[in-house]
Amino acid sequence: MGNMVYDGPVKAYDTALENNVDVTSVSGGEKTNPAWTSEIDNDAFAGALKQTLQKQGLLSGSGRYQLEALLLEVDQPMFGLDFEVTTRVKYILTDRDNGAVVLNETIAAPYTATVGDAFVAIKRLRLANEGSGKANIQGLVEKLSELQIQPGDISLAQ
Numbered sequence: 712m713g714n715m716v717y718d719g720p721v722k723a724y725d726t727a728l729e730n731n732v733d734v735t736s737v738s739g740g741e742k743t744n745p746a747w748t749s750e751i752d753n754d755a756f757a758g759a760l761k762q763t764l765q766k767q768g769l770l771s772g773s774g775r776y777q778l779e780a781l782l783l784e785v786d787q788p789m790f791g792l793d794f795e796v797t798t799r800v801k802y803i804l805t806d807r808d809n810g811a812v813v814l815n816e817t818i819a820a821p822y823t824a825t826v827g828d829a830f831v832a833i834k835r836l837r838l839a840n841e842g843s844g845k846a847n848i849q850g851l852v853e854k855l856s857e858l859q860i861q862p863g864d865i866s867l868a869q
Contacts, residue, residue, distance in 0.1 A: 715751075715759035715844035721767055722856035731774040732804070732855075734761050739782035751785055751798065751840050763848050769855065776813060779803045783817065785843070787836060794832075796839035797821040798847045802854070816854050820846035 737757035741750040760780060764770035784799040797819055804814035822842030829835040 712755040712758040712762075714838075714841035715756065715848060716766070717759075717763045717845055717849040717852055718766060719849065719852075722852060724767070724769060724856055725858055725860045727860040728769055728776060728855060728858065730768060730771050732764055732769040732776045732778055733771055733774040733807075734764065735777045735779055737780045737782070741785075751782060751844050753782070756780065756782060756800075756844060759844060760848055760851075763852065767852060767855075775807050777805045777807050779805075785840065787840070790832070793823050793825045794835050794839040795821055795823040796836070796843040798840075798843040800847050800851075802851050804855075813860065814854060814858060816851075818847050818850040818854070820844075820850050822846050 734757060737753045737760065740753040740756055757780070760778075761770055764778075779802070781801040781803075782798065783801055784797075786797040786799070788794050788796075799817060799819045801817045802814060803812060805812055820843055822839055822845070824835045824839035824842060826835070828838050
């Protein structure tokens with residue numbers, strides 16, 4: 712989990728998001744089968760997501776904005792020297808007060824681990840999974856930093 716946490720610089724966010732995002736669900740992941748291949752499970756991805764949001768000053772246990780993450784795909788190679796893994800995660804950020812969807816974005820993030828990173832293939836695949844998960848969470852952080860939430864802009868009323 713720790714290797715998926717985005718620990719880059721803290722970005723500027725709309726003040727409505729600061730300490731106001733609650734991770735409500737993470738689904739679609741798979742547990743690693745020690746006899747087969749490395750995977751990204753829901754708990755590890757949720758933990759990395761929460762730690763990242765906390766470091767960015769966004770996480771709240773009961774925030775106005777609810778974040779759901781659905782791991783749609785973890786595309787992995789079966790064999791090779793360099794392992795490129797691409798994660799596709801759908802993020803949905805909803806305003807708890809009025810039910811408005813603030814963000815509905817699918818992010819695809821590739822990451823390649825080479826023989827130089829790890830000689831043993833299973834470790835190389837784990838590193839590629841973690842790198843792709845981290846890159847995906849970084850993509851979410853970028854999207855959140857671009858959000859502009861103005862009072863009255865988000866409404867279900869016609």
